[in-house]
Amino acid sequence: MSMLPKVFVTRRVPPDGLDILRKSGQVQFEMWDSDDPVPRMELLKKVKGCDGILCVLTEKIDAQLLEAAGPNLKVVSTMSVGFDHLSLDELKKREIRVGYTPDVLTDCVAELTVALLLATSRRLIEATHEAKTGGWGTWRTLWLCGHELANSTVGILGLGRIGVAIAERLKPFKVKKFIYTDVTPRPELANMIEAEYVSLDKLAEQSDFLAVCCALTPETHGICNFNLFSKMKKNAIFINTSRGGVVNQEDLYEALSTGLIAGAGLDVTTPEPLPTHHPLYTLKNCVILPHIASASYTTRNAMSALAANNLLAGLRGEPMPKELKL
Numbered sequence: 001m002s003m004l005p006k007v008f009v010t011r012r013v014p015p016d017g018l019d020i021l022r023k024s025g026q027v028q029f030e031m032w033d034s035d036d037p038v039p040r041m042e043l044l045k046k047v048k049g050c051d052g053i054l055c056v057l058t059e060k061i062d063a064q065l066l067e068a069a070g071p072n073l074k075v076v077s078t079m080s081v082g083f084d085h086l087s088l089d090e091l092k093k094r095e096i097r098v099g100y101t102p103d104v105l106t107d108c109v110a111e112l113t114v115a116l117l118l119a120t121s122r123r124l125i126e127a128t129h130e131a132k133t134g135g136w137g138t139w140r141t142l143w144l145c146g147h148e149l150a151n152s153t154v155g156i157l158g159l160g161r162i163g164v165a166i167a168e169r170l171k172p173f174k175v176k177k178f179i180y181t182d183v184t185p186r187p188e189l190a191n192m193i194e195a196e197y198v199s200l201d202k203l204a205e206q207s208d209f210l211a212v213c214c215a216l217t218p219e220t221h222g223i224c225n226f227n228l229f230s231k232m233k234k235n236a237i238f239i240n241t242s243r244g245g246v247v248n249q250e251d252l253y254e255a256l257s258t259g260l261i262a263g264a265g266l267d268v269t270t271p272e273p274l275p276t277h278h279p280l281y282t283l284k285n286c287v288i289l290p291h292i293a294s295a296s297y298t299t300r301n302a303m304s305a306l307a308a309n310n311l312l313a314g315l316r317g318e319p320m321p322k323e324l325k326l
C-alpha cells in the first residue's frame with residue numbers, strides 16, 4: 001500500500017493543475033471527475049483520512065467536513081481567490097494550512113468587470129435583444145441611451161489588486177476621478193491609480209459607476225443595501241464581481257425597479273445559480289452573468305496550477321506560493 005499523502009480533489013480541475021499533481025509523484029490523489037459538485041454526503045466520505053484537500057468555491061469547508069476528514073488533514077488548497085466558503089476559525093484551530101489563488105486571476109477578472117460595466121451602462125444586452133426581436137425601428141434620438149465613462153467618477157468598494165486593475169483599464173476611457181473606500185486607507189494601491197479615499201456614504205453619493213471588489217466577510221455581508229442605494233445618483237451603475245452576499249438583492253431590486261439607480265451588472269448572486277424565476281431577471285436594467293469573471297482558459301489553468309503547487313508545498317511542510325494567513 002502506498003505511503004504517499006492522500007489527497008481528495010473535489011472537482012475536475014483544468015489540465016495544468018492536474019498535470020502538476022500527477023507528475024509530482026508526491027501524492028496519491030482521487031478526483032471527483034465531474035463538472036458538477038460532489039454531493040455533500042459523498043464529500044464527507046471521500047475526505048476521510050486525507051492529508052490534503054484541493055477544493056473549489058462550492059465546497060463548504062466547515063467543522064463538519066474537518067471532523068469527517070480527521071486528524072491527518074494538514075492542507076486545504078482552494079482554487080479561488082475568495083475564501084468565504086472556508087471556516088477560517090475551524091481551520092486555524094486545527095492548524096490546517098490554507099492555500100488560495102490570488103493574482104493569477106486579476107487581469108481576467110478586471111477585464112470581465114469592464115466588459116460587464118460597459119454592457120450594463122451602454123445597455124448592450126437590451127440592444128441586441130431589440131435588434132433580434134423586431135424592436136429596431138427607425139433611428140431614434142434617445143432610444144437605448146446609456147451612460148458614458150468619459151468625465152465620470154468611478155468608485156471602488158474594497159480596493160485590492162482587482163480594484164486597481166479595473167481602474168487601470170478604465171482610465172483610458174477618460175474617467176475624471178477614482179474614489180474608493182475600504183476598512184482603512186490603502187495609500188500604496190491608491191497611489192497607483194490616483195484614487196481618493198472616501199467614506200462609504202461619500203462613495204455612494206459621488207460615484208457614477210460603483211464597482212464592488214471587496215471580499216465577503218461578516219463586515220461586508222449585505223453592505224450594499226437600501227441605505228447605500230438610496231444615497232447613490234439616479235444615473236449610477238452598480239457592478240458586482242466579488243460575491244453575491246455583499247448585496248441585499250431585495251433592496252437592489254427595489255432600487256433598480258424604482259429608478260433609484262440606473263442599472264446593475266452582477267457576475268455573482270445569492271444563491272448561485274440564481275433561479276430562473278428570480279425577479280432580478282425581469283429587469284431590463286439588470287445584467288446577470290453566471291459567475292464567469294475568471295473564466296478564461298489561461299486563468300483557470302493558472303488557478304489550478306497554483307492550487308496544486310500550494311497543496312504540494314503545504315504537504316511538504318514548505319511555504320506555499322500563496323498561503324492565506326490565518
Ligand code: DGY
Nearest residue numbers: 057079080081082294
Ligand atoms: C474566485 O476565485 O474567488 C472567483 O470568484 C472565481 O474565480
